[in-house]
Ligand code: ADP
């Protein structure tokens with residue numbers, strides 16, 4: 001067994017704000033079948049600590065970023081976890097990243113530097129007898145992990161995964177000493193990013209390998225349009241970068257056993273689920289398709305473009321149910337659209353069980369993102385026969401096959417793909433969707449193909465396992 005420590009700020013089902021948590025929570029189980037023993041290090045947020053009361057101490061810090069801290073170990077929900085208990089950093093109100101006013105916590109650099117520091121201690125064998133052979137950090141929150149490891153005399157090799165390069169993990173240079181960053185590393189080849197420190201950059205510079213969550217996003221990252229200022233660095237490290245597609249948890253997202261939809265099951269499962277969803281969302285019966293959106297409401301997701309494309313879609317007979325939360329202005333704009341149109345139902349909030357009923361009951365799931373490193377809801381859609389309508393970018397481009405004539409004829413089409421960042425292209429994609437939905441036979445055939453598309457972790461877990469093995473030739 002190759003021992004790997006995964007370090008992240010979220011892990012489903014304990015704490016989740018987005019797809020990162022799903023991936024971090026699913027990887028250990030998927031990798032177990034590949035001869036990899038992965039343990040996950042997480043911050044001890046209040047809700048995490050209360051979920052694992054039986055955790056036992058494996059290491060103590062007299063002081064870590066301004067206060068005492070302990071590393072705890074515990075098994076929970078099939079996962080082997082390390083939890084960093086540091087009340088001064090992680091036990092507070094707000095959300096895991098934002099204060100009560102919705103601003104980033106001012107000490108976010110220190111909070112997640114502490115997490116990376118704890119990871120480095122585990123890797124150095126100073127926290128109990130389980131010592132990893134590979135360290136795997138996720139996003140800017142774990143960016144300092146490869147950096148701290150690089151300061152060790154015999155560091156374990158490290159992997160850094162980019163789930164979203166839009167979050168650079170910025171800190172003012174004055175805080176470098178407190179963060180344990182050598183002032184000499186404040187340069188373009190080091191951790192400097194437009195006059196500030198980027199913890200993500202620290203990870204990208206110092207990790208032995210870099211991965212991201214789809215092959216197309218791996219290519220996009222090397223371009224100025226998607227690289228967010230890191231494209232030069234990405235190009236320099238191209239030989240060490242691979243794109244490995246995310247999978248979904250096939251147990252949690254399983255139309256055959258889904259508890260959230262069981263009460264709707266019958267001989268006509270999908271139609272019943274759609275009817276029930278219309279009722280629940282207060283939408284009238286209709287012959288046209290019911291599209292769903294489950295998303296963070298941020299500029300990344302392109303849902304402002306969907307607002308523009310909405311009138312023509314509704315006029316053609318389509319309906320829309322949206323579940324989301326995020327930017328206040330976008331929440332308001334969607335609430336307004338919901339109030340204005342009988343065919344639009346908007347639920348602002350975060351609701352896991354409702355998201356299951358929506359994927360189950362929707363005819364189509366829309367993901368019009370401007371960029372999308374991988375995306376998970378289109379994969380849920382494929383599994384549930386809920387046809388994805390997606391922008392041709394990142395993981396969306398890698399997982400959905402457009403229903404053009406040739407693909408339909410060859411019976412490989414699984415959805416509809418449109419040009420990103422273009423409201424007209426989105427409107428046209430929606431009109432194609434309405435048209436295909438009206439051809440019952442064609443639609444049913446496409447649903448069948450979509451449901452057969454592999455969306456589990458098998459292949460990707462094998463790719464991660466191979467990567468770890470590459471880094472530990474002697475093991
Ligand atoms: P991202 O990580 O960029 O938000 P992904 O598609 O990778 O995008 O993952 C989003 C995850 O969060 C999915 O599991 C999705 O179902 C879930 N999700 C997003 N918004 C909501 C919401 N408002 N309610 C319930 N689940 C949500």
Ligand code: GLC
Pocket residue numbers: 018019020023163164213246372373374375376395
């Ligand atoms: C990020 C990306 C999303 C991806 C998720 C998990 O949040 O925005 O596309 O699926 O990470 O890797």
